[in-house]
Amino acid sequence: MGKGKVVVLEERVPKLKEQRRQRANRQLVIYISLFFMLLVCVIYAQSPLSNVSVIHVEGNNHVSSEDIIELSGVTTNTSFWKVKKDEIEQRVKQHPEVKEVSVKKRIPNRIDIAVVERKRIAYILDNHSFLPILDNGKVLTHVKQAIPSDAPILIGWNEGEAIQDIASQLANTPNSILNLISEIHHTPSSSDPKHITVYMNDGIEVSATVDRFAEKIVHYPSIVRQLQPGMKGVLHLEMSTYFKPYETDEGNEKTDENER
Known part of the structure; x- marks a missing residue:
């Protein structure tokens, strides 16, 4: 065994x-x-094959993709592995019209830059051209364009606290209402230094004050629907809200008024 x-x-x-x-x-x-x-991996990291080949920009409307890429500092000669997202975001946010930035690295060599622009809430007339005003009240003096159609025009305003106040109100006004506004004139009086005269695209004139303008102007569509078709006049949005038709050609005031 x-x-x-x-x-x-x-x-x-x-x-x-x-x-x-x-x-x-x-x-x-x-x-x-x-x-x-x-x-x-070492050879790849040291060779041009590891360089960024695609830089994709999205979310921009007024700021060009070329400007954003230039601010990012990333080129096709930049190594994909040396790209630092935080640094790119900080550089792109230096542009006055950029509010938020998000950067993503996509293997093997693509960089995505997503931006959120500040809202252009109005334009101010300056020597036959128009300067955009952002939602933070900043006036872009380096940007000039022809007659704008995407926001109201401010007339009779000087840079300072007054513009900051109206910019704050317009920033809180829905786009659907902003699109109805043609011009906003600064028409201060002794009794109301913040008085404004607003001309709407439908021919209605609005007499208001800067304070609480965003809160009151949102009711404009519902008020206008109560008027007779084609009626023009002044909608008062000061202490009380009421509509006063324009006088007729004969100088007699129309008797039909809507009060709220």
Whole structure:
């Protein structure tokens, strides 16, 4: 019986040696593969193949993609692995019209830059051209354009606190209402230094004050729907809200008034 055990062990020794050899070969293959993979990664990182090949900009309307890319500092000569998202976001946010920035790196070599622009809530007339006013009250003196159609025009305003006040009100006014406004004239009086005269696209004139303008002008559509078709006049939104039609050609005032 003891002799039989010796025979079995002698038969197993070659098999154990072969298994150990195969295990050692597999480990060697794994180590060599890892070495070459690491070598390829190093070569890739040091070669032009790792440079950024695509810079995609989205969310911009007034600011050009070229300007945003230039501010980002990223070019096709920039290594993808050296791109720092936080630094790009800080650089792009230096543009006065950019409110928020988000940067994403997409392997193998694409950079996505998503921006949220500040809202242009009005334009101010300046020597036959129009300067945009942002929702934070900043006037873009370096941007000039022809007659705008995407926001009201401010007339008779000087830069300062007054513009900041009306900008704050317009920033809180829905776009659907802003699109109804053509011009906003600064018409202060001794009794109301913040008085404004607003001309709507439908021919209605609005007499109001800067304070609480955003809160009151949102009711404009519902008030106008109560008027007779084609009626023109002045809608007062000061202490009380009422509509006063324009006088007729004969000088007689129309008697139909809507009061609220």
